[in-house]
Amino acid sequence: MLYYLRKIAFYLVALWTAVTLNFLIPRMMPGDPVTILLAKAQQRGGVDPAARRAYELMLGTDTGEPLFTQYLLYLGNMARGDFGISVSSFPAPVSEVIAASLPWTVVLVGLATVLSVLTGTALGALVGWRRGTWLDSLVPATTVLSAVPYFWLALVLVAVFSSALGWFPLLGGYDVNLTPGWSGEFLASAVYYGILPAATIVISSIGGWLLGMRNMMVSTMAEDYVRTAVAKGLRNRRIMVWYAARNAALPSIAGFAISLGFVVAGSVVTEQVFSYPGIGSKLLQAVENNDYALMQGIFLVITVAVLGANLVVDLLYSIVDPRTRAGAAT
Template sequence: MTAEAPPVAAVEESSKDTTPKTAVRAWLSRHPLAAYAIRRFGIYLVELWGALTIAFFFFRLIPGDPIRTLMQTLEQNYVYNQQVSAEVIGRYRAEFGLDGNIFSQYLKHLKNLVLEGDLGPSLIAYPTPAQDVILQSLPWTIGLLGVSAVLAWVLGIVIGAIAGWRRGKLGSAVATNLSIALAHVPFFFVALILVYVFAYSLGVLPARSAYDSNLSPGLSLDFIGSVLKYGLLPGLSVVVIGTFGWILSTRMLMIPILGEDYLVYAEAKGLKPWRILTRYALRNCYLPQVTAFGISLGFIFNGNVLVEQLFNYPGLGTTLVTAIRQLDFNTILGVTDMAIFSVLTAVLLLDLLLPLLDPRVKYWK
């Protein structure tokens, strides 16, 4: 028996279904990496919009009236009288984006944020725009927590790799046990110990502020030296705990690959142990650490609130706490939106860069 050939029309219809219907789909099929990047960027935009929307409605539903808080502040400064007509309050509500229902407020906020980059005036520094208040605090947080996070990551990767490579040795045991004991200690607890020892007992480092109040901010050597001196204790509190956390995770990733065949082969070829560690062992376990580090960098925009409060450091953490106390919705949303944007952008960049860091990763296939 012979099988009958399918009808010509059916063959033509089948071939039409498997071919791209448009020039765009044809181009994307020929450029899979570009198709993956476009698709990932589209998902990023949806995630960003969803997170910003949730943040807006969450803070708008918090009980309290920021305009009443502003009026009370003006009354205390003798620049406002309760007998003034409601037009003043109405103008303030419109200026702060609190007029109308919550959905009209959301649309106005989204329009100003996306099209103009305007968050509205800040209640804690009225009439200064909220984005200006945030930008004044941002360099302090990046300088303190950003540099501390990078330093902690580098130290943790190096020490953790050596501790895993030389497992069973005394130095490896000491580093591992210290990391287990201290990796989950809160930053502020270490900060309190450092302040007590170096600021109050020894008196060699300042306990509060970001620089000497007798100096004017600028690029002078005196001011830069003062910033480094005043930032040493809060930065050290972040570096110490962060380093122990990276040591544990790097050691955990290093140990399972030590018995792999390619390491035995490299050793049999006569390669030096340090070269095997850096070029083979560490290269195959640092990829998860790069991903985790990229995500952690996004969170520095939140600032370490307790550390900045303890040292009276003028970063985003201090600004956020002050804004929450006075129900400054514009500043609160600005800090939160910046944190959301930074985290999601870090994840997006990592997704796009991972195939370049590791040729085994081919997401677009």
């Protein structure tokens, strides 16, 4: 029990630190979102000079309160889910902007990450078990693909499968002629538009999981308990799965926690190439427009996702490998 309490306390402190930095860093950045917002309004016909003060109060950039008071107000608003008004999507609240774009990233990048982890780990276990055979030739090919930049691979897939062959659409997350909803036609369109972005993520990341699992399998197969299982005459499949792969996969579980947490961050470059309506595109849009409120909201969601995923996997890791609890107790 003490092990779990320590873990939870550590992540609570990490969350408080991240929230505090999330409050301070945008206020130290150059630029003024109110000036940007007023410039956009003036292009549409001008605004009353008194509107500047109203925008400052609404966006929380100059409330006239001390910094510590602003920090307390920020914590209170955050607890209520009020992250302010987005400048880049004015006058939409930040919570609505994030709620509209987050599911796209979670579904696309989440499923692609899970698929790449499962496929890479399974292939790595098989290649490590049969090291020295022709299967080892898979390792250099997949690691080369992992070294290819996301944007370059995405552009290649678009050029070949969209422009040249016409098998998949060039841009977007769904057919604009359809109304977003839970209809079968819309879901089929979303899946169809998401195939190329998902393929980019899977192809780019599968090599790292394969190589890591392969090396751990080679190391684990030299352990005494694997040799003992072989000497007992157990079936090869049982030795590979329950003795070698089960222990070799422990580092991959920890790595999967980090990858799963960063699913929320999405792949900014991939979403930008495909004009995919995910959280990565909104983050880039917020940076370009000095949208402090939206940046803070997205960074907070990313932080919570990363810390939450790592906490869950840390707790599960102690169940899979009880030695971690024993080591922490000593």
